[in-house]
Amino acid sequence: xxxxxxxxxxxxxxxxxxxxxxxxxxxxxxxxxxxxxxxxxxxxxxxxxxxxxxxxxxxxxxxxxxxxxxxxxxxxxxxxxxxxxxxxxxxxxxxxxxxxxxxxxxx
Amino acid sequence: xxxxxxxxxxxxxxxxxxxxxxxxxxxxxxxxxxxxxxxxxxxxxxxxxxxxxxxxxxxxxxxxxxxxxxxxxxxxxxxxxxxxxxxxxxxxxxxxxxxxxxxxxxxxxxxxxxxxxxx
Numbered sequence: 001x002x003x004x005x006x007x008x009x010x011x012x013x014x015x016x017x018x019x020x021x022x023x024x025x026x027x028x029x030x031x032x033x034x035x036x037x038x039x040x041x042x043x044x045x046x047x048x049x050x051x052x053x054x055x056x057x058x059x060x061x062x063x064x065x066x067x068x069x070x071x072x073x074x075x076x077x078x079x080x081x082x083x084x085x086x087x088x089x090x091x092x093x094x095x096x097x098x099x100x101x102x103x104x105x106x107x
Numbered sequence: 108x109x110x111x112x113x114x115x116x117x118x119x120x121x122x123x124x125x126x127x128x129x130x131x132x133x134x135x136x137x138x139x140x141x142x143x144x145x146x147x148x149x150x151x152x153x154x155x156x157x158x159x160x161x162x163x164x165x166x167x168x169x170x171x172x173x174x175x176x177x178x179x180x181x182x183x184x185x186x187x188x189x190x191x192x193x194x195x196x197x198x199x200x201x202x203x204x205x206x207x208x209x210x211x212x213x214x215x216x217x218x219x220x221x222x223x224x225x226x
Contacts, residue, residue: 033212035152042202042219043144043152048212086152090210095166096142096154 002091004099011105012077020102022070022087030089032070034063038083046085047072074104082106109133109215111203116220123193123224129186129203129217137161137181140206142213143188145199145222153199156188157206164209170196193224 005023012018022032032050035043045054047063050070060075074081087099115127129141142157156167156177165177176189186203200221204213 031211035213037152042216043213044216045212045214048207048214054214084151088152088212095168096157096210098152098154101151 002089002094002097004087004089004097006085006087006099006102008100009103009105011107012074013107014079015076018074018077018081018104018106020072020074020085020087020104022072022099023068024070024089024097025068027068027070027089028066030065030091032063032065033088034061034072035086035088036081036083037086043086077104077106079106109205111205111215111217113201113203113217113220116201116222118223118225119193120226121194121224124189124191125193125222127188127190127201127203127220127222129188131184131186131205134205134215136179136184140209140211141177141179141186142204142206143177143186144202144204144213144216145197146202146219147196147199150199155201157209158186159209166209190222193222195224198222198224 034047036046037043050065051063062073085102110132112130143155158177174192178187200219202219203217205215206213
Protein backbone atom coordinates (compact mmCIF):
# COMPACT_ATOMS: atom_id res chain seq x y z
CA UNK A 1 0.00 0.00 0.00
CA UNK A 2 1.09 3.57 -0.66
CA UNK A 3 2.19 5.63 2.33
CA UNK A 4 2.83 9.33 2.89
CA UNK A 5 5.21 10.42 5.63
CA UNK A 6 5.16 13.85 7.25
CA UNK A 7 7.14 15.26 10.18
CA UNK A 8 5.18 15.13 13.41
CA UNK A 9 5.73 18.80 14.12
CA UNK A 10 7.23 21.95 12.66
CA UNK A 11 7.94 25.13 14.59
CA UNK A 12 8.36 28.52 12.97
CA UNK A 13 9.00 31.99 14.32
CA UNK A 14 6.36 34.61 13.71
CA UNK A 15 6.91 36.16 10.29
CA UNK A 16 9.35 33.47 9.15
CA UNK A 17 8.93 30.61 6.66
CA UNK A 18 7.69 27.11 7.51
CA UNK A 19 8.21 24.15 5.22
CA UNK A 20 6.22 20.96 5.67
CA UNK A 21 7.35 17.91 3.75
CA UNK A 22 5.34 14.95 2.51
CA UNK A 23 7.37 11.94 1.48
CA UNK A 24 6.16 9.15 -0.77
CA UNK A 25 7.55 6.81 -3.41
CA UNK A 26 7.77 8.80 -6.66
CA UNK A 27 5.23 11.28 -5.29
CA UNK A 28 6.37 13.70 -7.99
CA UNK A 29 4.32 11.68 -10.48
CA UNK A 30 1.12 12.27 -8.52
CA UNK A 31 -1.09 15.25 -7.79
CA UNK A 32 -0.64 16.35 -4.18
CA UNK A 33 -3.25 18.26 -2.23
CA UNK A 34 -2.85 19.93 1.17
CA UNK A 35 -5.40 20.54 3.93
CA UNK A 36 -5.27 22.71 7.02
CA UNK A 37 -7.18 21.62 10.11
CA UNK A 38 -7.54 23.75 13.19
CA UNK A 39 -8.62 22.19 16.52
CA UNK A 40 -12.26 21.19 16.54
CA UNK A 41 -12.78 22.24 12.93
CA UNK A 42 -13.15 20.52 9.59
CA UNK A 43 -10.22 20.38 7.16
CA UNK A 44 -9.80 23.23 4.69
CA UNK A 45 -8.15 22.83 1.30
CA UNK A 46 -5.13 25.14 1.04
CA UNK A 47 -3.25 23.75 -1.99
CA UNK A 48 -4.51 21.49 -4.79
CA UNK A 49 -2.68 19.71 -7.60
CA UNK A 50 0.77 20.43 -6.18
CA UNK A 51 0.83 24.21 -6.30
CA UNK A 52 -2.59 25.76 -6.86
CA UNK A 53 -4.33 27.90 -4.28
CA UNK A 54 -8.13 27.88 -3.92
CA UNK A 55 -9.79 31.26 -3.82
CA UNK A 56 -9.54 32.83 -0.39
CA UNK A 57 -6.26 31.16 0.53
CA UNK A 58 -3.47 33.71 1.07
CA UNK A 59 -0.55 33.87 -1.34
CA UNK A 60 1.66 33.05 1.64
CA UNK A 61 0.73 29.40 1.07
CA UNK A 62 2.56 27.67 -1.76
CA UNK A 63 3.35 24.12 -2.80
CA UNK A 64 5.85 22.14 -4.82
CA UNK A 65 6.31 18.51 -5.74
CA UNK A 66 9.24 16.63 -7.19
CA UNK A 67 10.89 13.24 -6.88
CA UNK A 68 9.94 11.61 -3.60
CA UNK A 69 8.95 14.77 -1.72
CA UNK A 70 6.16 17.32 -1.86
CA UNK A 71 6.44 20.51 0.18
CA UNK A 72 3.96 22.99 1.57
CA UNK A 73 5.54 26.36 2.30
CA UNK A 74 4.01 28.96 4.58
CA UNK A 75 5.72 32.34 4.18
CA UNK A 76 5.49 35.15 6.73
CA UNK A 77 3.89 32.80 9.22
CA UNK A 78 1.10 34.18 11.36
CA UNK A 79 -0.40 32.98 14.63
CA UNK A 80 -3.53 32.02 12.71
CA UNK A 81 -1.53 29.48 10.69
CA UNK A 82 -1.16 27.23 13.73
CA UNK A 83 -2.91 24.01 12.75
CA UNK A 84 -2.45 20.45 11.61
CA UNK A 85 -1.59 20.05 7.94
CA UNK A 86 -2.22 16.94 5.86
CA UNK A 87 -1.03 16.04 2.39
CA UNK A 88 -3.17 13.76 0.22
CA UNK A 89 -2.79 11.83 -3.02
CA UNK A 90 -4.66 9.18 -4.96
CA UNK A 91 -2.87 5.93 -5.65
CA UNK A 92 -3.98 3.28 -8.13
CA UNK A 93 -3.66 0.48 -5.58
CA UNK A 94 -4.52 2.22 -2.32
CA UNK A 95 -7.07 4.83 -3.51
CA UNK A 96 -7.15 7.98 -1.38
CA UNK A 97 -4.17 8.36 0.95
CA UNK A 98 -3.62 11.04 3.57
CA UNK A 99 -0.28 11.84 5.10
CA UNK A 100 0.37 11.32 8.78
CA UNK A 101 -0.16 15.00 9.53
CA UNK A 102 2.11 17.79 10.79
CA UNK A 103 1.38 20.11 13.69
CA UNK A 104 2.62 23.61 12.95
CA UNK A 105 3.46 25.84 15.90
CA UNK A 106 4.14 29.55 15.44
CA UNK A 107 6.52 30.85 18.09
CA UNK B 108 -23.40 29.58 0.17
CA UNK B 109 -21.90 26.19 -0.59
CA UNK B 110 -22.55 23.98 2.41
CA UNK B 111 -22.48 20.39 3.60
CA UNK B 112 -24.21 19.39 6.84
CA UNK B 113 -23.79 15.92 8.32
CA UNK B 114 -26.18 14.26 10.73
CA UNK B 115 -26.99 10.86 12.17
CA UNK B 116 -24.04 10.27 14.44
CA UNK B 117 -24.37 8.94 17.95
CA UNK B 118 -23.51 6.20 20.41
CA UNK B 119 -23.98 2.63 19.19
CA UNK B 120 -23.00 -0.75 20.58
CA UNK B 121 -20.45 -2.95 18.84
CA UNK B 122 -22.16 -4.90 16.09
CA UNK B 123 -24.82 -2.26 15.69
CA UNK B 124 -25.77 -0.08 12.74
CA UNK B 125 -26.01 3.61 12.02
CA UNK B 126 -26.91 5.68 8.96
CA UNK B 127 -25.19 8.98 8.38
CA UNK B 128 -26.62 11.68 6.15
CA UNK B 129 -25.07 14.70 4.50
CA UNK B 130 -27.27 17.50 3.17
CA UNK B 131 -25.78 19.58 0.38
CA UNK B 132 -26.76 23.09 -0.61
CA UNK B 133 -25.48 25.99 -2.67
CA UNK B 134 -24.17 23.94 -5.59
CA UNK B 135 -25.33 21.39 -8.16
CA UNK B 136 -24.98 18.25 -6.07
CA UNK B 137 -25.52 15.88 -8.96
CA UNK B 138 -22.43 17.21 -10.76
CA UNK B 139 -19.88 16.09 -8.17
CA UNK B 140 -18.24 13.01 -6.81
CA UNK B 141 -18.77 12.86 -3.05
CA UNK B 142 -16.66 11.32 -0.31
CA UNK B 143 -16.77 10.31 3.34
CA UNK B 144 -13.63 10.88 5.41
CA UNK B 145 -13.25 10.03 9.09
CA UNK B 146 -10.95 11.00 11.93
CA UNK B 147 -10.56 8.87 15.02
CA UNK B 148 -9.98 10.75 18.30
CA UNK B 149 -6.50 12.27 18.30
CA UNK B 150 -5.66 10.66 14.96
CA UNK B 151 -5.25 11.72 11.36
CA UNK B 152 -7.64 11.78 8.43
CA UNK B 153 -8.76 8.52 6.80
CA UNK B 154 -10.71 8.33 3.55
CA UNK B 155 -13.68 5.95 3.88
CA UNK B 156 -15.57 5.88 0.59
CA UNK B 157 -16.57 7.85 -2.48
CA UNK B 158 -19.36 7.76 -5.02
CA UNK B 159 -19.74 8.95 -8.60
CA UNK B 160 -22.22 11.60 -9.62
CA UNK B 161 -24.89 9.12 -10.72
CA UNK B 162 -24.10 6.52 -8.06
CA UNK B 163 -22.85 4.01 -10.63
CA UNK B 164 -19.36 3.74 -9.12
CA UNK B 165 -18.48 3.34 -5.46
CA UNK B 166 -15.14 2.76 -3.79
CA UNK B 167 -14.24 1.90 -0.20
CA UNK B 168 -11.21 1.63 2.05
CA UNK B 169 -10.47 -2.03 2.74
CA UNK B 170 -11.34 -1.81 6.44
CA UNK B 171 -15.01 -1.01 5.76
CA UNK B 172 -15.67 -3.12 2.66
CA UNK B 173 -18.69 -5.36 3.18
CA UNK B 174 -19.82 -3.37 6.23
CA UNK B 175 -20.39 0.19 4.97
CA UNK B 176 -22.44 1.32 1.98
CA UNK B 177 -22.25 4.76 0.44
CA UNK B 178 -25.23 6.05 -1.50
CA UNK B 179 -26.79 9.28 -2.69
CA UNK B 180 -30.14 10.77 -3.64
CA UNK B 181 -29.60 13.55 -6.15
CA UNK B 182 -33.26 14.58 -5.99
CA UNK B 183 -32.79 15.29 -2.29
CA UNK B 184 -29.23 16.64 -2.59
CA UNK B 185 -28.17 14.11 -0.02
CA UNK B 186 -25.31 11.71 0.59
CA UNK B 187 -25.54 8.72 2.92
CA UNK B 188 -23.31 6.23 4.68
CA UNK B 189 -24.94 3.06 5.98
CA UNK B 190 -22.67 1.54 8.59
CA UNK B 191 -23.28 -2.03 9.76
CA UNK B 192 -21.37 -4.41 12.04
CA UNK B 193 -19.76 -1.45 13.74
CA UNK B 194 -16.55 -1.90 15.67
CA UNK B 195 -14.80 0.14 18.33
CA UNK B 196 -12.23 1.18 15.74
CA UNK B 197 -14.99 2.87 13.69
CA UNK B 198 -15.29 5.49 16.43
CA UNK B 199 -14.53 8.81 14.74
CA UNK B 200 -15.80 12.10 13.45
CA UNK B 201 -17.21 11.46 9.99
CA UNK B 202 -16.97 14.23 7.40
CA UNK B 203 -18.62 14.39 4.03
CA UNK B 204 -16.70 16.21 1.34
CA UNK B 205 -17.22 17.35 -2.23
CA UNK B 206 -14.66 15.98 -4.66
CA UNK B 207 -13.62 17.31 -8.02
CA UNK B 208 -13.24 13.83 -9.45
CA UNK B 209 -12.70 10.21 -8.55
CA UNK B 210 -9.04 10.82 -7.85
CA UNK B 211 -8.98 14.53 -7.25
CA UNK B 212 -9.04 16.94 -4.33
CA UNK B 213 -11.87 17.60 -1.87
CA UNK B 214 -12.72 21.27 -1.87
CA UNK B 215 -15.75 21.55 0.42
CA UNK B 216 -16.14 19.78 3.77
CA UNK B 217 -18.93 19.54 6.30
CA UNK B 218 -18.36 20.11 10.01
CA UNK B 219 -18.66 16.41 10.75
CA UNK B 220 -20.79 14.10 12.87
CA UNK B 221 -19.45 11.98 15.71
CA UNK B 222 -19.87 8.22 15.84
CA UNK B 223 -18.99 6.39 19.04
CA UNK B 224 -19.00 2.60 19.12
CA UNK B 225 -18.96 1.37 22.69
CA UNK B 226 -20.80 -0.94 25.03
